[in-house]
Amino acid sequence: MVSESALPAGSKQRGFGHGGLRLVLLTLINEQPRHGYDLIKAVEELTSGHYRPSAGMVYPLLNQLVDQGLISAESTALDENKKQVYAIQTAGKKLLTDESLRVEHIFARVRQRAKQPVQVTRAIENFKLAVRLKLGNEVLTAVQASQLTEILDHAVRQIEQL
Known part of the structure; x- marks a missing residue:
């Protein structure tokens, strides 16, 4: 993995960056086959609780990865609830290899942010x-704009004094 100090200058992407969650999920599935809920929890643990993707984000993304042939989904019966177990496919492993530098940057950023x-x-x-x-x-009035600017500038000064 890339060290946090080796990240390119200006790599202050928010979250995982565009398409990053897709690569994170693939990486986690590559480590071991997982259920969707397991993936949500794994991302939350990975980020030390800073981010927990919603089921509404994860499951459609998993379906897309299945449709693209990057992962497979096997149904299992657990406690009368049918769950899908997702496993990496050859195409998914190839994608992770092709995107290895980006994956390393994503995980380095996550590790750095998880320290906060x-x-x-x-x-x-x-x-x-x-x-x-x-x-x-x-639309702010001139007075409101001035007040908001004062609040923001004051917050910046206080942070800089830490």
């Missing part, structure tokens, strides 16, 4: 959401 306290990540996401909602719901 979860409460800081939560606070950052809440902060970004609050600003997006404020800017998306209304």
Whole structure:
């Protein structure tokens, strides 16, 4: 794997980056065949609780990977619930080999971000959401724009003083 310091400058992609979850799921399935819920939990563990993909993201992506012939899905009967066990196929292994540098960068980024306290990540996401909602719901008056700018600048100064 690539060390965090070896990441290219400016590689501050959000989350796994475009198409990154697909590669993460393939990598996890390559390690061992898994159920969809197991994959959701594995991603959450991988990110130290910073990210848990929704079932609405994971299952359609798994179906797409099956349709592309990258993984297979086998039905099993467990406790009367039929679950799909996903296993890597030759084409999936080839894709991981072809994308190995990108996979290494994704996992290095994940390891780096997983070191950050979860409460800081939560606070950052809440902060970004609050600003997006404020800017998306209304046109700010000159006074509101000035107040928001003052709040943001003050937060930046406080962070820089840490």
